[in-house]
Amino acid sequence: MAVSATAIMNLFFTILLTQAPINLSYGSSTSDDVVCIESERKALLSFKQDLVDPSNRLLSWNVSNENCCKWAGIVCNNLTGHVEELQLSNIDPDYEFFWQGSLKGKINPSLLGLKHLRYLDLSHNEFGGIQIPNFIGSLVSLTHLNITDAGFQGLIPHQLGNLSSLTHLGLQGTSMAELYVENLHWLSGLSSLQHLEMGHVNLGKASDHWLQVINRLSSLSELHLSGCELSHIIPNNSVFYVNFTSLSVLDISQNNFNSFIPEWIFGMNSLVYLDLSSNTFVGPFPNRAYCWNLTSLKGLNAADNSMDSSLSIWISGLSSSLESLDLGGNALQGPLPCSNQNLTALRYLDLSGCELNSTAAISIGFLYDLVGLEYLYLRDSNLEGVISSAIQNLTSLVHLELSSNSLIGEMPTCMGNLASLVYLDLSSNSLEGEIPSFLGNLTSIVHLDLSFNSLKAKIPTALGNLKSIVKLDLSSNSIEGEIPTSLGNLCNLSYLYLGGNKFGGKVSNAFDSLLSAGCLSNSLTWLDLSENLFFGQLTDQIAEFKNVFWLSLGDNMISGPFPESLGKLTELEYLSIGGNQLNGSLPVSLGGLSNLEFLNISSNHLEGVVTELHFANLTSLGTLYASGNSVSLRVSPDWIPPFDDCAIKLESWNLGPTFPMWLKTQKYVDMDISNTQISGIIPSWLSNLTIEYLNVSHNQLSGRIPDILHIDSPYSMVYMSSNMLSGPLPRITSGLVELDLSNNSLSGDISHFLCHPLATPNNLSILHLGRNHFSGNIPDCWMHWPELEVINLDDNNLTGKIPSSVESLQSLLSLHLRNNSLSGEITPSLQNCKQLSVLDLGLNEFSGSIPTWMGTRLNLTVLILRSNKLNGQIPFELCSLTALQIMDVADNNLSGTIPRCFDKLKAMTTEQVMKEAISYSNFGGYFFEEVMVVIKGREDQYDIILPLVNGLDLSSNKLTGEIPQQLTALQGLISLNLSENFLEGRIPDSIGNMKSLESLDLSRNQLSGVIPPSLSSLTFLSYLNLSYNNLSGKIPLSTQIQSFDASSFIGNALCGPPLYNICDEDQSKPTINNEEQKADDGGEADRWFHLGIGTGFAVGFFGVVAPLLISTDWRHAYFGFFGYFWYKILYKYNCLWP
Incomplete structure (x- = not known):
């Protein structure tokens, strides 16, 4: 693991380096009397001339400074005056100053004049990719050569093998400047070598012999070959003998061995530190008997491999001297031993990502004896249960990370005794209860992360005692109340995350609390209060957070004007304030935030005019989300924005009337300008831009589509739906991945579009051409479009059959061919589309029977075949579609009985919970699945809330027999329509089990008997039609049933309200099956009651429902608004995703 490796290096290499017999001082000779040799002084001056x-x-x-022994970085021999050491390493750790302090230029051969040079260190400089000079191999007096991370590039010269006196060789490369070798045979000449550092040097060409060569270096004590593209390591069964008797440090991490760990590695009893991490080692650890040989081992890092040992088997074989153990990121399995008395010296332990399969109590039991443990990482380790109080024994803990597990319950009180803790991360668990006050005892804590749990109540004031804390993350819990003023005392706090909770009160009060002590105005750099319940107006106090560069206030209930004082936060790089109720106009002061990279002001109530001044100095802007406001952009036609690579979303702004010319200045187009009142033709210059995402839907664009679709970007998305575009389809290039041209007036044959051969494979995954005027046959060219996942050709004038080439669409998820004039049998070629989830072939002229192979498409969630000419029986194979949520085969000529196995349709048996809308966009677009569904006698489009819809429609066929009892097991159905068939028998008594039903239509059949009393328990039922059957008896009494119009029951022999014919004694007898039916419903009070219901129904029907039935536009607008409003509510309160 990355953090683990760093800590291990800190623990061990500091000790090892300080023991090395090398003078690392950066200075001059210690003698004031010694004078350097003149020839060597001239050589150094010549060397300097080529340096920058x-x-x-x-x-x-x-x-003028004649004594070179006093020059910076020079060490001379105290007796002879010869230059022996040249120490020019750039040792400044600060990244900015590192580059400023780096030497550059060339290495002058004048160094050969330093005949007595023993020590040469040019590490951590930047020589700009030049090759390591061959002549360095002639500096035969060298015992120490370090050119690590110095910007050298290319082939390492084999002449370095001449340096037979060398004991230390540092050649570590970087990812920016690659060093490589043809072979490593030259290393054989370095017989005195003790320390070899070649990390990140490409040794791929030496992979077959590297170990044999290094095995000859008998004095070697440290070997660092991290990230060297090695792929070969001597296996266990090899006759080759590895003799590393002097080796104390072995680092072969980040290579590609992809094999078992050789057992010989564990035979090196002199090893102090061993790093095998990130090598794709597989299989179990070697037998623990081999581990016992590592008696000197203090550090073992085998993280990020694919080993699958049982921890409890071999862990007891590790050396008792072990101080650091990192096995994170493997497939190692637990549980851990219940106790441990062998690793008592352990100070660092990382088992993150392992499958411990253990309760937290047992794992802490294993740690009970590790009283010296300072660093413990167990994140994402499949820990369960509560945190054991045994953790109090780990009194030396400095760093504790238990995130991303399944920990439950409250934090144990004893954790307040871990006084040495500096870092505590318990995020992404299921911890409950209040934030404990004892956390205020951890006065050394710098980092506290309790995010993504189920903590509630208020923030305890005791957290104000954490004077050292720098980062506090309490986000994504259920914490409520106002922010306590005690947080204002945390004068070192830099990062504060409180988003995704239930904090409330005025937002100005929250700022008052944070500013109460006056110190957070200077220290705070990151403030997240998003997704809470703050309300009220933003005031000028926000400008007091003068060093904040990340400010997130989105998705609250903040109202009032956008504060002008925000423009004073000159350090701001990220500002998110979308999803509130801000009104008024945008302040011009925003245009002065030159460091701003991300700005989100979307979904507010902003209005007014935005001009060039609002963007005047936004030179760093890379993302602008401002959709969902009523703002007009008014800039000059020749305006050049200060940014040229910005993702912009301005949906619902007024940018019209013409296409915005300033788009021409953008290097990359990532832009949503849909519904922005743009009209006219699409300009031809748009084809010259690199389009990544362009949405111009819902405007008034007209004319033909230009060559805009001939784009060069490898992953481009274009949405032009709901305009007035006309003419034929243009040809496209392979870079387009999503294309939506629906709801226009495009016409002609689509064969030239689909069948035009391309030079490179097509990457198109989404194609929506629905609601246009295309005609002719669907061309048989689908083999050219192997990446297609969505095809929508709804509502056109297409004819003929579905072509057989659809069998090549192996990635197809959604196919819409609704409302065309397609005919013939449903092609069997579709059965090769094994990923198919949505199939809508409704409103065509398909004939024949429903194919039985449809029952093998187990991913199907939507199957619509309504209004065709299908015949035969409903195949029982459809009962295998356990994911099916919507099945509509209405208005065909189907016969036979309803399959009794429909209770196997699992998705229809359980109530659906809201989850993420079905989106097929893989590259950041916004393409949601949309399906036309008939419910409650009307057809509406469902998209965002589609996952909530469960429906079964078998109406207008020739089905016979009884309604099977098994059908009532579909308790997740919200709509059931069996009308206009020849069904007979009784309505199943268990119909009341279908608790989710909102719409039930059994009209125009031959059903008989009484209406089951259980029908009155369907409390969500809002549409009922039992008319024109042979039902008899009294209509069951319930507020729900009596609220329906009499037309729901006419054409039967029924009596009782809402019908006007009153039941006499004989008519009532058949319905007296329980106590509810025995009550008399006559009398004056009942008549007035029913009259009130009728009046209320009339007002509601003619005031709301009737306009929806009459006007298509009203209906679509109403349900579109409801779907969007419902989605926003669920999204805000985190209900979309479990």
């Missing part, structure tokens, strides 16, 4: 020294580190190297 931006920080003047070599200022003392000049002609």
